[in-house]
Structure formats: C-alpha cells, structure tokens
Amino acid sequence: MLVKIIALGLSPAIWKNVFHHLRNSLPDHPFAAGIFSSAEEMEFLTREFFPHHWRREQIDLLLCEAGTGSNWHKRLAFLREVIAEQSAPPVALVLTLSTLEHGIKQLIQAEAPVQLQLDNQSRFTVSDPAFIVRRFPREFPRVQVDGHIRALRLRNQSGRSSEVTPSALPPGSLIGFSEIESVVGAGEALPPADWLKATLRAEKIRLPRNGSPGLIRETNGIFLCPGIPITRVTGASLGGIAFPYLLDLGQLSTGSRQFSAVRDAVRRAGNRHSRQWRETTARTRLAEAKADLPIVCGGGLPLVRETFAALLKDHGFQRCSTLASPAEGTFREPALLLQVGAWDGAEPGAQVEEPHLVPLADELLPLFAPLDGVIEWQALPYRPYTATAAPLTPESFAEQLEQLAARRRKARDGLSMAEKRGLLLEQELQVLGAAKDKLAELLEARAALQVWTGALPRGVRQAVVFSHDQEEAGAVMQALAGIAKKRWFDLSPYRDADTLRTLSLDPLRNYLDGGVMVITSTSRERLKRLQEQVAADIAEVTRGLAECRSALRFYDEEQGRIAAGTEALARQWVHDALADWLEQNMAALLERLDALRNRHERRWFSRALISRVVIISSRGENRAALLGACRELFPGLNEEHSRVVPYEYEPLDVLPAEDRKAARDAEGAAAVSREALQAKLDDALVERNRILFENYLNVVTADLEELRADLVLIEQRREPAFAIVEHLRRRLPALEDTPVIVILPDYWAPEDDQPLPWHHTRVVSLRRLGALTTEECTKHLRALYSA
Numbered sequence: 001m002l003v004k005i006i007a008l009g010l011s012p013a014i015w016k017n018v019f020h021h022l023r024n025s026l027p028d029h030p031f032a033a034g035i036f037s038s039a040e041e042m043e044f045l046t047r048e049f050f051p052h053h054w055r056r057e058q059i060d061l062l063l064c065e066a067g068t069g070s071n072w073h074k075r076l077a078f079l080r081e082v083i084a085e086q087s088a089p090p091v092a093l094v095l096t097l098s099t100l101e102h103g104i105k106q107l108i109q110a111e112a113p114v115q116l117q118l119d120n121q122s123r124f125t126v127s128d129p130a131f132i133v134r135r136f137p138r139e140f141p142r143v144q145v146d147g148h149i150r151a152l153r154l155r156n157q158s159g160r161s162s163e164v165t166p167s168a169l170p171p172g173s174l175i176g177f178s179e180i181e182s183v184v185g186a187g188e189a190l191p192p193a194d195w196l197k198a199t200l201r202a203e204k205i206r207l208p209r210n211g212s213p214g215l216i217r218e219t220n221g222i223f224l225c226p227g228i229p230i231t232r233v234t235g236a237s238l239g240g241i242a243f244p245y246l247l248d249l250g251q252l253s254t255g256s257r258q259f260s261a262v263r264d265a266v267r268r269a270g271n272r273h274s275r276q277w278r279e280t281t282a283r284t285r286l287a288e289a290k291a292d293l294p295i296v297c298g299g300g301l302p303l304v305r306e307t308f309a310a311l312l313k314d315h316g317f318q319r320c321s322t323l324a325s326p327a328e329g330t331f332r333e334p335a336l337l338l339q340v341g342a343w344d345g346a347e348p349g350a351q352v353e354e355p356h357l358v359p360l361a362d363e364l365l366p367l368f369a370p371l372d373g374v375i376e377w378q379a380l381p382y383r384p385y386t387a388t389a390a391p392l393t394p395e396s397f398a399e400q401l402e403q404l405a406a407r408r409r410k411a412r413d414g415l416s417m418a419e420k421r422g423l424l425l426e427q428e429l430q431v432l433g434a435a436k437d438k439l440a441e442l443l444e445a446r447a448a449l450q451v452w453t454g455a456l457p458r459g460v461r462q463a464v465v466f467s468h469d470q471e472e473a474g475a476v477m478q479a480l481a482g483i484a485k486k487r488w489f490d491l492s493p494y495r496d497a498d499t500l501r502t503l504s505l506d507p508l509r510n511y512l513d514g515g516v517m518v519i520t521s522t523s524r525e526r527l528k529r530l531q532e533q534v535a536a537d538i539a540e541v542t543r544g545l546a547e548c549r550s551a552l553r554f555y556d557e558e559q560g561r562i563a564a565g566t567e568a569l570a571r572q573w574v575h576d577a578l579a580d581w582l583e584q585n586m587a588a589l590l591e592r593l594d595a596l597r598n599r600h601e602r603r604w605f606s607r608a609l610i611s612r613v614v615i616i617s618s619r620g621e622n623r624a625a626l627l628g629a630c631r632e633l634f635p636g637l638n639e640e641h642s643r644v645v646p647y648e649y650e651p652l653d654v655l656p657a658e659d660r661k662a663a664r665d666a667e668g669a670a671a672v673s674r675e676a677l678q679a680k681l682d683d684a685l686v687e688r689n690r691i692l693f694e695n696y697l698n699v700v701t702a703d704l705e706e707l708r709a710d711l712v713l714i715e716q717r718r719e720p721a722f723a724i725v726e727h728l729r730r731r732l733p734a735l736e737d738t739p740v741i742v743i744l745p746d747y748w749a750p751e752d753d754q755p756l757p758w759h760h761t762r763v764v765s766l767r768r769l770g771a772l773t774t775e776e777c778t779k780h781l782r783a784l785y786s787a
Contacts, residue, residue: 001273002767003031003266004057008045008075009065010096011037014249018063018096021252025263029270031060032769046078051085052653056717056746057769058087060269061262063094063247066103068110076239083241089272092265095243099250100258101230105129107238115172116228117235117244119257124228128176130213133227137208143224145215148199151184169217174225176214234261273767276747283749284763289593290316290755293600294333298323299341299361304368306382307575308340311582316753331355334599336592340364356596367577370397377570391576392569400569408562415555422548425541432538435497439531441505442466442519447512449519452476461485462515464508468492468523476520487511491523497534604739604760607785610634610710613642614735616700616724617715620648621771626713626743628774629781634711645703649696649720651689655681659688693720697727708734715743715772725758741784743777 007015015035022031036045062082064075082091097103108114113127126132146166152175153161161181169175177192185195200207208226216225234257235244245265246258254260295317297305302324309320323330328349331337337355371377390396442449449466456463462485467473473488480486489508494500511517519527582589613630617623623644630637655663663681712728712735714721721742728735740761747765750756756763764780766772 001030001270001277002769003029003060003269003273004767004769005031005033005061005063005266006045006059007033007035007037007063008042009037009067015063018247018249018252021259022263022266025254026266026270029267031266031270034769042074046074048654050078050081054082054085055087058746058767059091060273061092061094061265063096064243065096066107068106072110073239076241079241092245092269093241093243094245094247094262094265095236096247096249100233100246100248101132101134103248104230104233104236104246105132107236108132111238115237116233117237118228118232119234120232122172123237124172124174124216125170126174126228128174128179128214130176130178131174131225131227132230133213134230136229137226139208140212140226141205141207141224143199143203143205144221145199145203145224146221148185148195148202149183149222150186153181153184153189154179155181166217166222169222171217171219173217174214174228175217177212179214231257234258277765277767280747280749280765283752284756284765286590287316287750287754287756288762289590289597291318291757291759291761292604293317293593293596294319294321294335296321296323296326296331296335296337296355298326298337298339298343300324300344301341301378303377303380303382303571303574304340304364304578307385307571308338308578308582310382310385311575311579314753315582315586316755318755326351333603334596336596356592356599358592364578364581367581368574370394371570371573374401375566375570377574380567380570383568383571385571385575389572391579392573397569397573404562404566404569407558411555411558411562414551415559418548418551418555422545422552425545425548429538429541429545431501432497432534432541435500435534436531436538438500438503439527439534443524443527443531449517449524451524452518452520454479456480456483456516456518460515462511462513463487464489464511464515464517466491466517466519466523468526469520472520472522476518485511485515491527496530497537500530500534601785605711605762605785607634608636611636611638611641612709612711613637614704614707614709614712615642615644615715616713617645618648618650618717619771622715625772625774625777626715629777630713632774632778633781633785643703643707643709645700647696647699649692649716651692651717651720652685655685655688659684693723696720697724700724700727701731704728704732704735706734709738712738712740713743714740718744718746718748722757725761729758741781743772743780 005019007018012035015033015037019031019033034049036042062079064079066072067075079093085091104114104116108126108129108131113125115123115125117123124131149166151163151165152169153163154175155161163184177196180192182189182191183195185198190198196212207224212224213227214225216223233246235242235246237243245262247262248256248258252259254263295309295312297308297312297320299305305322305324309322312320325344326349329352331351331353333353335353335355337357339357339359339361341361368377392400452465460483463480463483464487465473465476465480466489467476468491470488470490473490477486477488487508494503505517508517611634613634615623615626615630617626623646627639627642627644630642631639654660660681663684664677714724716724721744725740725742728738728740730736737760740758741764742761743764743766745766745768747767748763749765762784764784766776766780768776
C-alpha cells in the first residue's frame, strides 16, 4: 500500500530526483510525496494541512532540508509539533544534506552541540567540526589520559572560560582541542598542544601524522579521539529534534549507507501498510459476509440448532435462522445449511437454490454424551443463555451433577417424611375432632347434661346420673329415692380423646322421655378441663399440619428447582461444547462461507449484470477515474442510463480565515478566554460542515430519487460515505437493496466479531495522497469481483 512522504525545503526538481532514485530502488513499494518548498506552501502546511489533514493522512516519512537562520528555526518548531502529535507508528524524520561531510560540519557550527548517531547505535555529542573525519585511522592507539587531567578549562560562546572535572563530563561527549583553553594537569595549566606533547612523551606513544583533534569521554575514562568517520554517521539530534536518518543528496545510490537506510525505512513502511491493508481487508470481508450470507442451522434437536444459531449471532452473523425440517422450495438464495441433527420428518425436497449442506450431526453428537442418562436433553426446549459462571469442564460438570443428585436425594427423603408425618397428624386431628364434638354434645348442646343441684323438677319419672366417682354417684342416687327408674353412667373410662370417641348417648336417649340426665359438678369440671386440653391439642396438631404442608411445598418446589437446575446445566453443557467446537472450527466455517460468497455475489455483484451505475465521488477528477474503471470492468455498462452526481463535498477542517476573524471581532471587548473562543470556533465549524453536508444530501436525493441502478459507487471520507449509505438505505426505496461499493481513502474495518452495518455493501480501503487514477480504481474494484 501507498507510503506517504512529506518533503520540506529545496526545489521540486531536487526532491523529484530524490524520489526518482527511491522509486527505482523500490519498484514494489509505491509511495506518494507532498512537496512544500515555497513560503506559501510552508504556510499552508503549518497552518492548514497540520494537524487536521496530517492526522487523517498518517504520514510515514518527513524529509527536511537542513538550513540556517529564521526559516530553519521555524521548521524545527514545526517538527516539534509533529513529534508532539504522538502518532503510532511515529513519523520517521529524515534530514537531507547537500553533502554529508560538509552538511554535518555546517550543522555543528550553527547548532552547538549536535548529537550524532553511528551505525552501531552509539551516540556522541559534537561541538567541534574538526571531529568529522573521512575515515578512522586504523593505527591510532587507544590512549587513556585520566591520570594527566585534573580539570579542563573550556571556552564558551560568550568568550569566557569555565573549568570542569573529567567526572563532570557526560559519557559520549567529544571535546575538541580548539574548544579547550588549557588543561590542568599535575602541576600547571598547559595549552592543549603543549599538554598533548607532554602526555604523549610520558606515555611513550607516537600518534599518526593527522594527530588527534580532541578527547572522548567514555564510561570508563577519557581517551584521545582521532574523530568520527563521516561514513558511519546515520542520524543526528539538534535543537531538541532527533533525526534517525540522514540523506546525502550527492550520494543517492545503494552504495551510500545513508541512502540505503532511508530506502529501508520506506520499505518497512510499505510492508507495514501491506500488513495493515490485508488485516483490515480480511476483517471487512468477514464483516460483509456476516451481514449478507444466510446461515441455517437445521435438524430435529431444538436445543442444539437454536444454541448454534445464537452462538453464530454472538459472532456477528446477522442472517442466522433455524429449521426443524425444510419443505420443498424453502431455499431461494445461496445459503449455508448446517445440519446438526436428523430432520423432523422427510428429507428436504427440491429447492429453488440448492443450499450448501454441511452435515455436522456425527461430529457434534459425541460432544453431548455426558448428558445421556442424566436428562432427556434431546427434547429440551431452547432458552436464551446468559453466561453467569465459568465455562464447564468435565470435572466441574460431574461435580455439579453430584451436587444436584445429593439435593435430589435429600428432597426425596424430606418429602417422604413430611408425607408420613402429615398422615399421622391428620389421623390425630380426626380423633381430636371427634372428641371435641362429643364434649360439645355433653357440655354445650341444647340437650347438654344438667348439673345436679340436689333436687329435680316435678313430674320426673326417670333419671340418669353421670359421674366419675361411684360414691358421689351413690349419694345422688339416694337423693333420688322417689324416682322409680334411675341409673348411674360411669364416666371414669373416658379419660382422653381416644376413649371419648367411643362414648355414645344413643342408648340413654329414652331417659329424656319424662326424665332427665344430670351430671355432678365435680365431673362437669373434669370434662371442661378435658375439653380445654383437647382444644389445645387440636391447635398444636393444626400447627404441625401447617408445618408439614409447608415442608411438602418446599420439597415439591425443591424438586422443581433441581429439575430446572439439571436442565440449565444441560443447556450450559450444550452451549459450552458448541462454543468450543465453533472456536476450533471457525476457520473451516469461514472457508465454507468463502465458497458460498462466490455463489451469492454472482447475484448481487456480477460484472456481467451491471448496466446502470451511480457514482458519488469527492472531487471531479475522481468521477472521471471511477467512470473509466466502470468502462473497464462492466461490459454491459450503459453510460446514458448511469448517473454521476456532480456536487463536490469536502468537509472543512478549519473555518475560513475571514470567518475566524469575524468570530474574533464578534467577541469584541468581551475579553473571552482563548479556550472559550476556540470552543466557539469549533462549534461554528461543526455547524458549517453540517449545513454543507445537508446541502450535499439534498443534491444526492434530488439526483437519485426514483432512480434505479445496478450498482452505486461512493468515494468519500469515512464519515460522509457512511452517512450517504445510511441515507440511501433508509430514504431512497429504489436504492434500498442496490449493491453499494464504498471507496475510502484510509484503512477501515468493523470491530472484531461485528457485521457490516448495511447489507449488499462492499468496502474498499485505499491509502492515497491526491487524486485517484483509472488504473488504481480498476485494480481495487477488480479485487471485489473474484466470482
């Protein structure tokens, strides 16, 4: 893909020569260059192109001519802004020099100090041009001079001198003898030339004829340095700007280490963009397939087919459906049919468009073997699955099954105990109820027993005496001496509810005919106490029965919860097993979809079927390029019935200068802050672009309303392009289902696992600087028509 380069300074002719040599060295890595040489072009670059266009274009390399004076400082200030943009990957800065040696020496003289980077990645700070040499003398001895230096008196730019110790010098520093006023040795301060002679005499060393231009501070001491070989310099840092690459304009060939480094930087940028283009294109194609290609999960296992379809939808496939058994003529377009189980009924009959069948039942059924014997999972209905726990493993599945089994046993035992206790309590309640009724008959009914008061009413011919005590009953019987027929009924056998149940007054009813039944006060009190006890027992048994019924409801509901838990566990097992299978086999599934794509796109994007084309481009020259590509690609193109929308829309990155000035003047003496003013300018820019785009959409609508076409080509930036597609799909019924190709000037792909937002839409990602060509359009559009 296209590598984008910005060039600052020099004339277009010189820059074109540079790019000519780069293009010859990199025939497989196309690049485009923006050249800014004149003052007007530099003004446009720094005020208009940067930062809005800069961010969008994603510049790879910036070549800057080295210079001096105010223009050079302005360029360095601009480069600091570029570096502050924090682009990823960062822009590679290249410093161009008329000749390498002369150019570096000029930099050192103009910008003191300058840090140079060598081909071994070492860095040295240089402030003396004498350190730049053509080559490093091989015979130069390595001489450490720490013992001969106590301090160095250095000249600064103001002409004054300052004294530094060797330990105060940072490693990597190069100090030329021309910068040293004197060297303080063991006893006295000597001029650099005299100090050097004394040191060499003391060390018994002879230097080559060229001698040593100065000293180098390394991590382990100070050494004599013959200079830096110019051919090994690959980068420089000056004015706070690091240039990783240097370019000798006099050596534009692979024999130059510096030219080769720049060429390799362009190649790496091209390779990086090729990878990014392939990745985004692959993601876009997958997103297009997820939006357009129908996938049907079929078979007689409702839980499996519905779960499989839900998982595919989670992966972004929009056109997923299920089918228990297809009827004849069900399939009317190319589709991928995943058969996950035997059909419910007969095999599918003849179809309008035979689906691409993938039998998966034999592969999937073994995944569900752990469910056999646990639950009738084949008939389980589907429920939407919400992941609330970690995916199941065979161990966790077995553990949860055992927990459910333990709960099932406990519920079964609890239910049995509650049922048995309930039966006993119901029987006890029946006995107590009979006793309660009998006592009520004796003590509370209209014909209840009368309490013996010592005398009977007149005319009584017979009587029955109820008493627990024989002596008490005998005393009453004596008092009834005048009664011919009398009887004692012994109450002592009836001590509790069980015995009271057997008490019957029926044999004694005849005594009420001209007679009475009486009870002693003592016995009545005993029966009252027994009645109270029976009532208390009834209340206690009733509470026990309520507890039993509550326990029965609990254990019955617990059995329901256990059954639901078992079903949920089975559903989770099916879900997790299918999710794992899908993750492992997604690549194979996508291969099937690629095969299906060719069949599907013959219907929607067939070159032979396209006759009427609509072109919506960003600029006039691109309209001609797109129309030329259509002539090349579509043999049946009818230009008379095709349509090219003439209106050009280009959103503003900044307000025009007169509008900005008007906004500032409108604030007048309000003295608003700079941030508030910028916010107003930003809002005005948004509003201006909104109006511009609405006007653009109005033109598009007026041109295309009721127009029918076989293909719509949209070449625009991402935001307006997508807004136009949305507008076509929603507001123009005639173009609602028309195939659309969107050509973007940058990389774009939907988020992972997301489908394309629109059906029958294809996206081409370009990386370009400037107008399109017919060849470029034809190349990228042809890639969409592999079918």
